[in-house]
Amino acid sequence: MHLARLSTAIVLTTAALVPLQATAAHASVSRVRQGSATDVARSAWSGPAFVMNGSGAVVPATMSSALNAVRGGTGTLDVVVIAGSGSTTPECDVIIGLAGVNSCTTLTLTAAADGNNTQVNTDIRNAEFVYFAGGDQCRYVAWKGTALEASVESVVAKGGGSGGGSAGLHVNSDIVYDACGGSATSATALADPYNAAMTFTTGMFGWPNYLNTINDSHFVTRDRMGRTMAFVARAIADGRTSAGKAWGVGIEEGGSFVIDRNGLATLAGQNAYVVLGDHTPERAVPGQPLTYSDYKIWRIVPGGTFDFKNRPTCGYYLRSVTNGTPGANLYNGTPTTGCDGGGGGTPSSFTETEPNNSRSAANAVTVPATVTGDLATSGDRDYYRLTLPAGATLTVTCAVPTAYDADIYLLSSGGSTLTRSVNDGAGADEAVTYTNSGASTTVYLDVEAYSGTGTADYTCGLTTT
Template sequence: MSPFPHHASPAFTAASPVRRRPAHRIAACLSAALAVLAGGLVQAGQAEAAASRIRLGSSADASRAGWSGPAFTMNGSGGVVSASMTKAVDAIRGGTGSLDVVVLAASTPGSGSRTPECDAITRLRGINSCTTWTLTKAADGNNAQANTDIRNAEFVYFAGGDQCTYTAWKATALRASVQSVVAKGGGSGGGSAGHHINSSVVYDACQGSITSREALADPYDSYATFTTGMFGWPHYADTVNDSHFVTRDRMGRTMAFVARAVKDGLTTGGKAWGVGVEEGGSLFIDKNGLATLSGADAYVVLGDHQPERAVPGQPLTYSDYKIWRLTSGRTFDFKNRPTCGYYLKSVTNGVTDSNPYHGTPVTGC
């Protein structure tokens, strides 16, 4: 079914005035203002709170000679998707024994459990422990105990939140600690912001959250900012992830991100692969690069040539994006990336030629 009423195309039109919607920046300002008005200065200051640790399950780490991963989960929203997480856990432990998970978060949930991801993870088979670390400052990436826990774990899950905070850990010990988990046959993953941080090109949103309309009207908009060199997972090179994909109508901005990655040389070989996952969807990626989708749809968006026009202050023109739409149970081979099964969509003067979420697959490719 089309995500738009009556199968209408989304209103990606560069001719219309673009209104700024720095969503999470506005939300942060409003939250701070309300805290002051309520006399909640202490609450408002929690963003600078000390790093916190909550461990569920066994107090002793699992111990064994080797692990069978790596494995990854890429989720369209922040919550753990049991189907894909179970596949990742089973792949890493080789179907026997149990392992330890660390959840990394940049803020504490506003209500309910302080460990929502670990609450879900500890209900799965094969889990020895799950430790939630809330790290609110860039310097927290050098927290000695946090890094010890990460290195002793077999899976690191990045919670939803603000990927700009996560990219700030690039210059800290945490980055190498997470890499060590994957290198020993463990895994990494996350949802929403945690999905973004696991691609090779990270849309970091450090200046504000950009909409599809804004990105297509100007792919060099000041809100279109990227971090590279954070992680480079096996078989997942040249990717730029996006989340909440259909619900928040993010195909257009992923198209712009892909064009930018190609134009600016952020990826290799003159190609960039957008990976957009809808809320409730999750890609499990095994050690051979084979991704299997659970839940809601996912899209892989390939740009394999230079954009016809991608310059600051002007709307994007890019012909023939190759788009694979994945439904639950479908696979996509990131090691041996397919050359067929896609449909084509173009952007001309900042406008997509038709509804980009649906198309007829090309035959004879």
């Protein structure tokens, strides 16, 4: 169930010509620092940002994105990796080589009391990103209520970040499947959602935009959709969430979400799934199989996004569990397009975040969406990035204020123009439609000022069929 950490001797090498340092902060704490021996001193950071990995290993692409978001693209920062076992430093071995990293310190804690260790908490509070390694999340939740919990929260509060993989993924969700009663399988969880292995911890970390979630790892490889469905049903039945809804987030091995400060998650590596339960279970009682109708499931592919702040109400497929037996084909389905049935029926809203004047700085959005922005300076261009599935038709309609004349362009992942709308005149609305005849791909909406400027907002609706 957990990613095992290797238990071999540490080989001291050099990192960026700086010797590794191994010091004993406590009898049960191992501390290995790579990179600079001096922490970065800086008054402000640009996060928070988070990484959520389906297996324990660091995914360089998303880790780099998260660290860059925290740095605001400038300067360097310090990273701490927290592990509950092992004697090697595989996470820091990768992280120390990423751009903008001043140091990476691996802290291996073997007892609950280590959460109150002075050196451990000094290292964490001086860092700008905390990564929880794979291992055993039951050890990690033992740090709830210790100084370590508050120290990690202080990192996020100052604009830093947190994340992890496998066990580290679990501990970073609002509701933690802690596995303190053993490892639940989909079969055992569906047969009895109150099985002894179905144990949870709440009230540890509640990250911005990530409330009412429960993470699961190694998702497809270990066939964990069924147990995530049971997690969601339990969370609702036990009253662990607000508004009677719970969201399961399942990430496949090698998959990784990077989540920005606005709650927008972008996926790399492998598929991920978001499972929504939005009503009371038909049956979730001890000793009996689960019955729950119409889970809403979003399947996200690499390059795709999911907005945890403005959670979508369309694009899901439905699956049910009856008497402990789930429906067929749990990991694929035809997404809904009508935005009806329990989700609220409205697209998510997104307000542009500057700077977004190039494809590389594009704001990521999840369709269906309504985006708003302004063209306040001459030559202003606002870019939005989205994933267009194979065979999908994208329609964009933009209402333009009378203060300026705006044009819109739909661009390919490489920047070539797929289609455009260039109606003349201030206040002239624009609209485009494009059908993707190839594989799932990234496209960009470019909204730009042709003449005139102003702070009045344009509004663009984006839908797919």
